Amino acid sequence: MRLNHLKLVNFRNYDSLDIETKKRVIILVGDNAQGKTNFLEAVYLLAITKSFRLRSDADLVGEKDDFVRIEAGVISQNRNSKIEVVLKKQENRGNIQKVIKLNGQMAPVRAILGAFSAVLFCPEDINLIKAVPGARRRFLDIVACKVNSTYCETLMGYNKILKNRNQVLLRINRGIGNHEELIFWNNELTQKGSFIIKFRQNMAQRLASLTKIYYNKIARGVGTAPLPELNLHYLPSFHVSPKLDEEAISLRFRGELLKKEEVEIARQQTLSGPHRDDFTFILGRKNIVFEGSRGEFRSAILSLKLSELDFLKENLGERPVLLLDDVFSELDRERKRRIAALVKNQQVFITTTDLKEIPPDLRREALILEVEAGKIEKIKTQSVKQKRNPK
Template identity: 35%
Template sequence: MKIKSVVLENFRNYDKLKQSFDPLLNIIVGDNAQGKTNLLEAIYVSGFGKSFRTNKEADLIKFGAAYASVKIECERENGALEIIEYRIKSGNKKAFLVNGVNITKISELLGRLNLILFYPDDLKLIKESPAERRRFLNRELSHISHIYCLDIIEYNRILMQRNELLKKFQHKAGFKDMVEVWDVQLAEKGARVIGKRIEFTHSLNEISSKIHANITDYQEHLKVTYVTSVKNRENYDTIKQELLEQLAQNLETDLKRGFTSVGPHRDDLDILINDINIKSYGSQGQQRTAALSLKLSEIEIVRKEIGESPILLLDDVMSELDHNRQRDLIYAFKEVQTIITTTDVLHILDDYINDSKIIQVENGKSISH
């Protein structure tokens, strides 16, 4: 998949912009606060249905404007063209269209524009709470598996209903029967979610360990494992049965706490370098490189799952890497369309710049070289 062009109107600090892209390397250059990341954000919103920078969609509309829009023309590897449009009006009324047809559910949008984003805040993937790593799993799996996307949405709906039951209806007649009904549904969806996460993490570990070894000159060994309370992970039925047993065993604890204490919504990833858990003991450099390795491994996973390459978005991360790691990173993915933001093009490899498209951004306007 390749992005051919992006058209923005009233998006962040852009009045109007039409920008074409090279099918391989694109470097967006400019000082801070000129609109480099805004351009990446517009692409990201069109692929994921939301921003990676804000939960307030009104922030995406240029100050004083009544609406904003993004229009992306992309080409699939079979040559088919697709137009994806995002529109938002003041009051947060938004719409997504694919080839002119309105998309009513975000789940129908995911996977249309396959993107891998790495930006400075992705360090949270390693450092922050398990919720960050679960979000990572859910986001990436939803993007490559429509079934997983529907399963995690339904799991969260059932979980919310069970928690509501624990808080408000524990003294009502028929409570035990009601909670057992929710437990069965939660275990069914939970087993599907856990099974897919285990499969994904296996691929993630295999690919990211190779990438990490390459960009650390084989000095570090990265290992990623899925952490869950379920011990018997042989198949769907064993996972479902153990979840049912754990839900029943923890019911008294759940009643006291007012929430469900077991299930995939409590799971995590363990991330080790040379057998040391870097969430607690890794340096910031190790954490950043590990996060980059995890993100880049998604490229190979997406290729295997959907049969075409995603688009790689790198927001202000090249300056964090030394020259050799820049070389390893860029040349490892020369066949993938890559869009990089940077304040100084000299940070990027000189011998590769000649074949790339350089886009100079200044105050919401761009000049291509």
């Protein structure tokens, strides 16, 4: 999978950008706040149709602009495709209309997920380990939606059912609802919820095995001392053995709802289900959430992201585009070398403030782009050295 061309109009600090990106390694170099991360944000938005930095599309459209347009030419499964995402201000409403097109035709989100895929690592990702459980569930959901459109549709259906069930709980609490309604929504919730739980469980099991391997490659020291194993543990809101099938999970889920019914009515919310799931990392015998160092956080999340790459390759048949935002700045020389060897298997976009932070093997084959105030200039390696180290 490869992104060959990117065009931006009114996106962040890019008033207008039209650039080819056909090479396997693309390095964006420049000072802070010049537009390097904005570039990656645009590419990743094409992959999931949402910004990884904002909750609302409205925040992407500037006060003086009426629209934002992101276009890209991509190659997937040896097919050329054109993806376009446009955000338009709606007159007199203050809302944003999102228009998604694939090869010039209006397309649903699931079509884009199948046409272009990317994996992002940015400095903020290390916060995922200590973030609220919802952030980790969102990670699982994004990965799952990239490989399975049924999962995406089921998740949207589950969230609608959950909202309806919570409304029933509220009405019963106020004495204006009935339990027959609750039984109906219990059946709907457990049917879709069991699929989500089982899919996440299988996916987390595969990610766990890959993450363990990558952590050992990235974090091992120079000496021969054994490295503690990194284990990813999926944590459903109620006990679910990996041996259970969907039907058995559904029955157990229904039992949990019945057991907690009185408490749920009192609280007016559903207390069990995939919307309460989580996952955590155990390094050796310690939970790194409470005992891990920043370096261990970084290595764990980077291992998880590389595992996501492999998982998507196994399910999609090709490796996604990799986006690395300032990944090399806090690594020592040996770990930089290891990361460089691991990320060369697919097209990769890398940002940095200093080209010297990038291992020579990556620099030699890269398209190097200097970013300054929303403008991009293609330059040779020697030119960058001269600009970064003036005499």
